Amino acid sequence: MDPEEFEVRYREQVREILNRLQSAMAVSSQLEHTIADIGDAIQSLSREVEQFLVEQRSDSGGGSLP
Numbered sequence: 001m002d003p004e005e006f007e008v009r010y011r012e013q014v015r016e017i018l019n020r021l022q023s024a025m026a027v028s029s030q031l032e033h034t035i036a037d038i039g040d041a042i043q044s045l046s047r048e049v050e051q052f053l054v055e056q057r058s059d060s061g062g063g064s065l066p
Helices: 003-059
Strands: none
Touching: none
């Protein structure tokens, strides 16, 4: 392999590696956003369940007295 062929091969491989890295970064960003959305959904659901339980307890008179 002569130096010119080596340089062409090197540049092609670097370009391919950088493209793969860019794709991985985009996927990572999407994954981070999805994880944050899931966390928000869990927090919202937890608040709704807590509110429901509070309402159920107050509707039943507390449930501690017979």
